[in-house]
Amino acid sequence: MKSNQKEFLKILSAYQGIIHKVNQIYFKSKIDKEDNFQEVVYQLWRSFPSLQNKEKPASWIYAVAINTSISKIRQDSRIEFCDASDSALDMEMATPNEQQEQNENYQRLINALYKLNEIDKSIMLLYMEDYSYEEIAEIVGMSSSNIGMKIHRLKNRLQKQLKK
Structure with a gap:
């Protein structure tokens, strides 16, 4: 296998969780989710030769995943979302009651995020992932x-929705 392919697969393996998080928000x-995952990987592979900083690819992966997801949504003319039971995002270990409360809070947050437009979803996802304003600005343009x-x-807006 070529070194370029090995390097790509190593990065993909280490950062595929980003794609799952983006899919969680949009589908x-x-x-x-599976179709979009494949499309994102394809788009990542196509743009891999132009990746400037291969040591820190997370922002690049977020940008490609978000743009690919938005394109798919626009192409399909529909937006779907996932149940909390499909979540790829991990929750802390907790007692059954705490876990149920976390699931309910998580579902309320997901439902509130779902009501946002595509760009706002992207901004909040990146914000919740602790990206700086500058990094978010670069990713979303x-x-x-x-x-x-x-x-x-x-x-x-989200706080008001979650207090209801």
């Missing part, structure tokens, strides 16, 4: 001051 059915303002407004 409901397992089939759509906005200024960092605009990202800061959007995050502030989105946090307020």
